[in-house]
Each structure stands twice: as structure tokens, then as C-alpha cells.
Amino acid sequence: xxxxxxxxxxxxxxxxxxxxxxxxxxxxxxxxxxxxxxxxxxxxxxxxxxxxxxxxxxxxxxxxxxxxxxxxxxxxxxxxxxxxxxxxxxxxxxxxxxxxxxxxxxxxxxxxxxxxxxxxxxxxxxxxxxxxxxxxxxxxxxxxxxxxxxxxxxxxxxxxxxxxxxxxxxxxxxxxxxxxxxxxxxxxxxxxxxxxxxxxxxxxxxxxxxxxxxxxxxxxxxxxxxxxxxxxxxxxxxxxxxxxxxxxxxxxxxxxxxxxxxxxxxxxxxxxxxxxxxxxxxxxxxxxxxxxxxxxxxxxxxxxxxxxxxxxxxxxxxxxxxxxxxxxxxxxxxxxxxxxxxxxxxxxxxxxxxxxxxxxxxxxxxxxxxxxxxxxxxxxxxxxxxxxxxxxxxxxxxxxxxxxxxxxxxxxxxxxxxxxxxxxxxxxxxxxxxxxxxxxxxxxxxxxxxxxxxxxxxxxxxxxxxxxxxxxxxxxxxxxxxxxxxxxxxxxxxxxxxxxxxxxxxxxxxxxxxxxxxxxxxxxx
Amino acid sequence: xxxxxxxxxxxxxxxxxxxxxxxxxxxxxxxxxxxxxxxxxxxxxxxxxxxxxxxxxxxxxxxxxxxxxxxxxxxxxxxxxxxxxxxxxxxxxxxxxxxxxxxxxxxxxxxxxxxxxxxxxxxxxxxxxxxxxxx
Ligand SMILES: Cc1cc2nc3c(=O)[nH]c(=O)nc-3n(C[C@H](O)[C@H](O)[C@H](O)COP(=O)(O)OP(=O)(O)OC[C@H]3O[C@@H](n4cnc5c(N)ncnc54)[C@H](O)[C@@H]3O)c2cc1C
Numbered sequence: 001x002x003x004x005x006x007x008x009x010x011x012x013x014x015x016x017x018x019x020x021x022x023x024x025x026x027x028x029x030x031x032x033x034x035x036x037x038x039x040x041x042x043x044x045x046x047x048x049x050x051x052x053x054x055x056x057x058x059x060x061x062x063x064x065x066x067x068x069x070x071x072x073x074x075x076x077x078x079x080x081x082x083x084x085x086x087x088x089x090x091x092x093x094x095x096x097x098x099x100x101x102x103x104x105x106x107x108x109x110x111x112x113x114x115x116x117x118x119x120x121x122x123x124x125x126x127x128x129x130x131x132x133x134x135x136x137x138x139x140x141x142x143x144x145x146x147x148x149x150x151x152x153x154x155x156x157x158x159x160x161x162x163x164x165x166x167x168x169x170x171x172x173x174x175x176x177x178x179x180x181x182x183x184x185x186x187x188x189x190x191x192x193x194x195x196x197x198x199x200x201x202x203x204x205x206x207x208x209x210x211x212x213x214x215x216x217x218x219x220x221x222x223x224x225x226x227x228x229x230x231x232x233x234x235x236x237x238x239x240x241x242x243x244x245x246x247x248x249x250x251x252x253x254x255x256x257x258x259x260x261x262x263x264x265x266x267x268x269x270x271x272x273x274x275x276x277x278x279x280x281x282x283x284x285x286x287x288x289x290x291x292x293x294x295x296x297x298x299x300x301x302x303x304x305x306x307x308x309x310x311x312x313x314x315x316x317x318x319x320x321x322x323x324x325x326x327x328x329x330x331x332x333x334x335x336x337x338x339x340x341x342x343x344x345x346x347x348x349x350x351x352x353x354x355x356x357x358x359x360x361x362x363x364x365x366x367x368x369x370x371x372x373x374x375x376x377x378x379x380x381x382x383x384x385x386x387x388x389x390x391x392x393x394x395x396x397x398x399x400x401x402x403x404x405x406x407x408x409x410x411x412x413x414x415x416x417x418x419x420x421x422x423x424x425x426x427x428x429x430x431x432x433x434x435x436x437x438x439x440x441x442x443x444x445x446x447x448x449x450x451x452x453x454x455x456x457x458x459x460x461x462x463x464x465x466x467x468x469x470x471x472x473x474x475x476x477x478x479x480x481x482x483x484x485x486x487x488x489x490x491x492x493x494x495x496x497x498x499x500x501x502x503x504x505x506x507x508x509x510x511x512x513x514x515x516x517x518x519x520x521x522x523x524x525x
Numbered sequence: 526x527x528x529x530x531x532x533x534x535x536x537x538x539x540x541x542x543x544x545x546x547x548x549x550x551x552x553x554x555x556x557x558x559x560x561x562x563x564x565x566x567x568x569x570x571x572x573x574x575x576x577x578x579x580x581x582x583x584x585x586x587x588x589x590x591x592x593x594x595x596x597x598x599x600x601x602x603x604x605x606x607x608x609x610x611x612x613x614x615x616x617x618x619x620x621x622x623x624x625x626x627x628x629x630x631x632x633x634x635x636x637x638x639x640x641x642x643x644x645x646x647x648x649x650x651x652x653x654x655x656x657x658x659x660x
Contacts, residue, residue, distance in 0.1 A: 046637075355637040370543065371548065
């Protein structure tokens with residue numbers, strides 16, 4: 001049978017593409033290499049989750065048979081160099097932290113606003129904030145966002161569909177700090193039910209949010225919104241544990257379908273009128289390269305986010321256990337920062353697993369074991385951290401290629417990552433770390449400290465940029481409709497197409513683009 | 526076959542009780558960290574590393590004329606602290622520094638992670654620091 005469309009990957013972007021195409025009357029084959037996971041499949045194991053993957057993670061890819069290379073060195077999915085995101089139905093959205101940010105209008109105009117630093121590949125997007133605005137709104141309403149008053153920096157026509165999360169004890173102290181400093185602040189928008197909605201419950205304010213699956217199904221991902229909608233049409237068939245190895249090219253620049261392996265390792269082919277790729281920025285680049293599609297530009301400008309974070313201790317306990325824990329943000333430093341390029345949003349953090357606190361925040365001077373270490377751990381309820389994602393200044397040398405030697409368990413050449421971000425990213429991070437310290441100090445925190453960032457590759461959970469959107473086929477991979485240059489019926493609907501990755505968590509932008517791209521496909525069918 | 530001998534397990538208990546000592550709250554072994562480590566050692570195939578490291582600790586203790594478990598807590602701390610900064614030693618089959626890092630890291634992982642992992646029985650460390658699971 002020939003499908004109207006094949007969608008590869010069921011994460012943030014792919015789930016939406018499958019839904020829009022199926023609801024428009026198209027037959028869709030949705031291929032996902034991970035599993036469909038229930039709550040019970042994602043245990044509250046503090047050493048094996050997507051917040052701390054010390055010895056594993058319940059949510060894929062499996063540790064055996066799925067290697068990648070970083071700078072020539074082989075690593076498995078829980079080693080740092082892998083730059084993992086979840087692999088399952090819903091992709092990252094099953095376990096994400098749900099921060100639901102629109103990019104700032106200037107995030108789409110970085111080169112025009114700041115110029116292009118030597119050695120960087122900073123560029124403007126070919127589309128603007130206004131082009132994406134209606135689709136941000138769709139993502140907020142159809143996937144489901146809670147929040148306070150939307151930020152005036154990102155004009156919107158409609159409010160959020162649900163009220164914002166309550167301010168935690170910690171957030172109230174941080175709000176006092178903002179007031180003292182004269183900084184505007186807001187409730188953090190989250191892709192989360194604060195009230196029952198779409199037939200599912202509200203957040204139970206538990207302590208296992210980011211990195212885990214939701215006990216009340218209040219975490220709005222693609223797995224519990226658009227994918228069920230796609231399947232309900234009767235026109236979308238989803239096959240899990242099906243990994244696509246190549247996209248099939250046909251004469252005249254078109255593609256005709258895909259080749260994939262099922263869970264038994266048996267190879268199949270499937271045909272379609274249209275193919276939509278949404279495997280996440282690293283795997284999408286790998287798939288295109290393995291298919292001989294897209295030229296030298298594919299895989300370049302790999303980026304994610306540096307995080308500017310500072311921690312400190314309040315004079316008295318402020319831990320109130322109210323999950324998810326993140327509830328206050330400031331956009332004061334996204335742009336207009338003296339002497340640096342771009343900037344980033346800053347927030348408080350999710351409820352911290354004690355062992356995550358231990359591994360991430362042991363200050364200089366506290367020994368690694370013994371009574372003094374135990375005494376320091378007792379300060380946990382006084383701990384507060386603020387920080388956020390820094391707008392990365394990309395480099396074309398930070399890239400995904402495929403390995404000629406290393407293959408995965410199906411025999412497919414694996415992704416090989418190399419390069420570093422541009423030094424300006426580090427400069428902006430250093431600037432924002434100082435602002436994070438200012439915020440903590442003004443809020444009454446003591447013993448404030450922060451790590452020192454070095455030059456590296458930051459793809460990780462916020463990976464983006466490897467199939468850049470642009471008008472010129474020589475400097476970009478997809479056009480402004482996210483159609484791959486030179487291939488009329490091949491589209492990309494994930495973070496790969498981001499020209500730059502904003503000073504915010506990226507998922508709402510991925511979702512908005514996926515709505516826009518899929519509607520465009522239907523319109524031009 | 527168990528990867529650690531009876532005497533190695535004795536050394537392990539004494540060592541982890543200096544990594545997380547008893548105060549108003551239990552020590553590592555009192556909270557279940559021995560079981561946690563034994564399971565982890567098997568899962569992560571760390572038997573050889575631990576066996577060599579624990580034998581290394583006994584070697585250091587023998588230089589003081591005792592077994593590691595017989596040393597006073599301050600003496601045990603001094604032995605562990607000396608190992609922590611020693612990159613290699615001809616009497617050791619692993620790097621003392623590396624072994625100390627693994628031992629401290631994994632004991633602390635057991636003590637502060639979820640009770641299901643076995644090293645934080647009754648969520649005792651969470652009670653100590655005030656982390657509560659309400660939903
Ligand atoms: C713990 C965690 C917390 C996060 N918190 C936030 C947050 O608060 N806010 C935010 O904005 N973002 C957050 N993110 C990031 C967010 O989840 C990602 O940006 C987003 O999911 C990326 O969407 P995507 O469609 O590009 O790819 P993904 O969601 O990664 O989906 C790609 C899917 O494709 C599948 N796939 C890959 N290759 C193949 C193949 N060859 N064949 C078939 N299937 C394939 C994968 O298994 C995967 O399911 C978080 C992520 C994690 C893991």
C-alpha cells in the first residue's frame with residue numbers, strides 16, 4: 001500500500017505533523033524507533049532517568065547497540081558526549097520540563113541586530129516572529145499551555161488557555177529580589193494542565209517532574225494530545241520500534257518513501273507521496289546523510305544551549321515541595337546586553353532530586369565525603385538556583401557527520417559529532433552568570449557560587465540547527481516552508497531547521513514550526 | 526560466585542561508614558548502602574575494581590599494623606584521605622585516587638537516591654535533608 005505521507009519520528013515535531021496531515025484527510029504512516037511507554041515503564045529511579053542518567057534511563061535509546069561518536073570517541077546514550085534526548089512515542093515531550101517559550105522577535109534577527117562575529121555562522125531566519133505567531137498560538141491551545149500574563153516582548157493575540165502555576169516559596173523570595181532590582185518577572189509558562197483539560201487531570205504538584213513521566217497525565221506532550229488525535233482519525237498507522245535507515249530517492253529530485261527495520265530486525269520498505277522527517281536534530285542529519293540527501297550543509301551549525309546558572313543558600317529553609325518547582329522567570333536579559341551578543345531567559349528550577357543536587361552543586365571547599373559532606377547536604381532545603389538557556393552563537397564547524405567505521409545494531413552508520421560553539425557563546429554565558437548571581441544576592445541568598453564554562457559542543461536535549469532554513473540552497477538545507485531544497489516532496493519538521501536556537505527552551509518553537517510546515521504541505525498538496 | 530570475599534566486604538562496610546558517617550542520622554551501611562553497592566558492583570561489573578581497591582586499603586592499614594576495620598575512625602579517615610590524592614601505588618592494582626572517587630561517588634549515590642535503589646532505607650536521608658514525596 002502507498003501512503004499519502006510518511007512521518008519519521010514521533011517527538012515534538014513529528015507528532016504534530018502526523019496529526020495535521022491525518023486530520024486533513026491524508027493517510028499517514030508514523031514510524032518511531034522507540035517504544036510506547038506507560039507510566040509504569042518510567043520508574044522514579046533517581047539514578048536512571050532523563051534528569052540524571054547515571055546508570056541508565058527508562059526512556060531510550062537502549063544503551064546497547066546505539067552508539068555515537070564525539071570527536072572520534074565512541075559513547076553510549078548515557079555518556080555525556082552522546083547528547084541524548086528521549087527516544088519513545090512523544091520523544092522528548094514524554095519527560096520534558098514543559099517550559100513553553102516563544103522565541104523573542106529579535107531571536108529571528110540575530111545577524112541584523114548584532115552583526116556576524118568572525119568565525120560564527122550567525123544568521124537571520126528567513127521568517128519572522130510574526131510569521132510564526134499564529135502557530136505559537138495553535139501550539140499553546142492544542143498542546144496546552146498554562147501561564148500568567150504573556151510576556152509583552154512576544155506579542156500574542158490570545159492569553160494562555162490555562163492559569164499559571166502557583167508561585168512557590170522560593171519564587172516569592174525571587175520575586176522580591178526582582179522587585180528590589182527593578183527587573184520585570186513573570187510566571188513561567190508550562191505545557192502542563194494546571195486545571196483538568198482535554199479529558200486529562202491537573203498537575204498533582206509531585207516532586208518527580210522533569211526527566212520523568214507524569215502520574216496524572218497533566219504533562220502535555222505529543223504522546224497524549226496530537227498523536228491520539230492522529231490515530232483517532234483512522235488514517236494514521238503508527239509503528240513503534242521501527243527505525244528508518246534511508247529515505248528512498250526517485251528520479252527527478254523526488255523521494256518515494258523509506259526503508260526501515262522493525263523490532264525483529266526485518267527490513268521493510270514503504271512508499272508515500274510525501275516524506276516528513278522529524279528525528280531530532282542529530283538523527284535527522286544522520287538520516288539525510290545516510291540517504292545521500294542535502295549536500296554538505298546537512299549536519300552543520302549543530303547547537304543547543306549553554307546554561308548560565310548560579311546557586312546559593314537562603315538563611316532559612318525555602319523548600320516547600322510544590323512541584324514542578326519552576327514558577328518565576330525574567331526576560332530582562334534576552335537582548336540589549338552591553339558588550340555581549342544576545343542573552344537568555346532566566347528562571348528558578350524544577351524540584352531538585354537530592355542526588356542531582358549533590359552531583360551538580362557541591363561548592364568548592366566542601367569535601368567529596370565524610371561528616372563535612374553530610375553537613376553540607378543538610379543545607380539542601382535552603383538551596384536556591386536560578387539560570388537559563390543562553391542564546392548560542394553557532395559555528396558551521398560544529399557538526400554532525402556519519403561514521404564510516406561504527407554502525408548501530410542494524411548496521412546503519414552512526415552519527416559522529418565534532419566541533420565547538422563560538423567563543424561569543426561563552427562570553428554571553430559569563431555575562432548571564434553574573435546576572436544570576438545578582439538575582440540571588442538581591443533575593444537574600446548567601447554563599448553564591450557558579451561553575452566556569454569552557455568551549456565545547458552543547459547540542460544535548462535542546463539540539464537544533466543541523467538542516468538550516470534559508471532561501472539560498474548553497475547556505476541552507478530547507479526553504480522557508482521547511483521543504484528540502486531540490487526535493488519537492490521531502491520536508492523537515494523538527495529542531496533541525498532552526499537557524500538559531502533562541503535564548504529560550506526550544507520546544508514551543510519546534511511545535512509552532514511543525515504546525516506551520518504541515519499546514520503548508522496540505523495547502524500545496 | 527560473589528565478587529567480593531567476606532573480608533573485603535568487612536573492609537567495604539568500614540570504608541563506606543567513613544564516606545557517610547553516623548551522626549543523628551544513620552551511616553551508609555546502616556541505611557542499606559552495602560546492599561546497594563553489592564548490587565551495583567554486579568550490574569556495572571565493578572567486582573575487580575572494588576576487590577583491588579579494598580585490598581589496597583587493607584595494604585595501607587597493614588602498614589599501621591592493623592586491619593582497616595580495627596583502625597580508629599580518624600585513622601580510617603586519614604588512610605582514605607591519603608588515597609584520595611595518590612594517583613598510583615605499586616602495592617595497588619587500581620589507582621587509589623580512582624578507587625576513592627568511585628567508592629565515595631557510589632556510596633553517596635546509594636545514600637541519597639530513592640529507597641528503591643536500596644541504599645536509603647525508609648527514605649532516611651531524605652528525612653534528614655527535608656525532601657518529601659507527596660504525590
Ligand atoms: C529531560 C528533558 C527536559 C526538557 N525540558 C524542556 C523544556 O522545559 N522546554 C523545552 O522547550 N524543551 C525541553 N526539552 C527539550 C525538548 O524535549 C526537545 O526540544 C524536543 O522534544 C525536540 O523535538 P524534536 O521533534 O526535534 O525531536 P524529539 O522530540 O527528540 O523526537 C524525535 C523522535 O524521533 C525518533 N527517531 C529518531 N531517529 C529515528 C529514525 N531513524 N527512525 C524512526 N524514529 C526515529 C526518536 O526516537 C524520537 O522519539 C527537554 C528534554 C528533556 C529530555
